[in-house]
Amino acid sequence: MxxxxxxxxxxxxxxxxxxxxxxxxxxxxxxxxxxxxxxxxxxxxxxxxxxxxxxxxxxxxxxxxxxxxxxxxxxxxxxxxxxxxxxxxxxxxxxxKATGVRMNVLAHAIAYKKHFPGLDRPSLVSYLLNLLTTIQVLHVAKVMIGDYNPANFLCDPGSNKVTLIDCDSWQVTANDKSFRCPVAAADMLAPELLGNELGKIGRTLASEHFSLAILLFKVLMLGRHPYDACGGASPVENIRKGYFPYGLGGGGIPKGPWFNIWSHLPYKLKEQFVRTFKDGVSNPANRTTAAEWIELLTLYRHEMDKGWHSTEISPAMPKPKDYRGTQSISQPLVPEKQ
CATH class of the missing domain: 3.30.200 (Phosphorylase Kinase; domain 1)
Structure with missing residues (x-):
């Protein structure tokens, strides 16, 4: 009825x-x-x-x-x-009415094949840029998403557009009154929010930047959480400790395609993940902003169009150690340990 x-x-x-x-x-x-x-x-x-x-x-x-x-x-x-x-x-x-496929399907090593046939890295990056553009507009209006559940972002397989749903859970200041975001998965939260009653604590741009970086990492890495370490503690405990297993001084990257994918990402993109997930744990000022991610991902897509980076979703082999590209953001200032 x-x-x-x-x-x-x-x-x-x-x-x-x-x-x-x-x-x-x-x-x-x-x-x-x-x-x-x-x-x-x-x-x-x-x-x-x-x-x-x-x-x-x-x-x-x-x-x-x-x-x-x-x-x-x-x-x-x-x-x-x-x-x-x-x-x-x-x-x-x-x-x-919003339609599309939830982003947790896009960021899944197997499920994406059914809903996004022919998906490649430039398309994946285009989805993220579309999302980031909207998030940047919201942040200017002092709207904090708070709950960065990938299922709340719907991806259109035909256009690379992303629609944001469940807006009623976000933190807003409307008609001179503040309304907080009472929900979020613990493994998507900034460390300063862990253990707090979310409905009673305000979200900040710094906490948004941390959660946003987790989301971006998971999409680029086909669902792998940045703080998921082989033989280590849970992602939530690793967030508290700032234990990010990738980059120099890391260790514990989970078995599977994750090392290959990480190795093919541009150096400066990886640099910002390391900055946010290591230094940014104790110093929120070191967390990469939406505007900075837009700049880096735009350049990444441009360089893929030029053939400077692999466009495969899951490269079969790690990036060769002698690969540096030409005028590429893959070029480190010092020799990089993959």
Whole structure:
């Protein structure tokens, strides 16, 4: 049986019989009258505990004079307006319909082959640049994503575009009120956030930069976590210790294609991962920014187009030690130990 809700003007909107998608907090339904719109309908138990808090945040995001422009942003499933049931009880909100394949599939050593046939490194980098451009816009507006779950980024196999979903969990300041991000996987968090109740601690650009670097690494490395070390502790414990197994003084790179992939990445790209995941653990100022990643990945894609780097998703062999390219960001200032 389909659900009927009302928009702020009191107009009835009928939802599809079955959800378009669903998760632990809510189900997302198509709106047959409006093919480009979906409704996020929160589960009963969520509404019983958090309806007032959720409604306040959603309506602030939709009405804030600075943030409401994101309702029309093509890469964001930003809340547009609240919906209520026929008794006037708040049930969720309407947003742009987002389609695509979740980024955790793109960043998977096997699964990507089904959904992204013919994928190569330039295309992979293009997805990341598209995502970074949107994130940079959000950061300028002081919006912190907080939860860098790859499943919250939808990749279009036909265009290299990325759409960001679950915007309602982000940290925003709207209508002069701050709303924090209460969720995230521990292994995607900056070390200063670990062990804290996330709904009570503010995210910063520095914590964003750390989580963003983890996401970029996982995509470039086909799902491998940067702090996953062979014979070592868990990624979360390695984050606390700043134990990054790649680069000079590393050790413990997991068996498999990971060393080959790492060896083929440009030197200065690897340098920034080392900077963020080693020095940046104790000194947040050493974490690479979105703008810096955009510059480096743009140059990486340009140099792949020139044939200076392998375009294979998973190179069969490590990069030859005598390979340096010409005027390439692979050229280290000192001899590099692969």
């Amino acid at each position: 389909s659900i009927t809700l009302r928009d702020p003007a009191g107009k009835s909107v009928q939802l599809s019989d079955t959800p378009f998608a669903q998760g632990g907090e809510a189900a997302v339904y198509d709106v047959p009258q409006f093919p480009n719109v979906v409704v996020k309908h929160y589960h009963k138990q969520v509404l019983e505990n958090r309806a007032n808090t959720l409604r306040a945040k959603i309506e602030a995001m939709a009405s804030d004079p600075v943030l409401n422009r994101f309702k029309q942003h093509p890469a964001l499933a930003w809340p547009r307006f609240s919906v209520v049931d026929e008794r006037g009880q708040w049930r969720g909100y309407a947003m742009r």
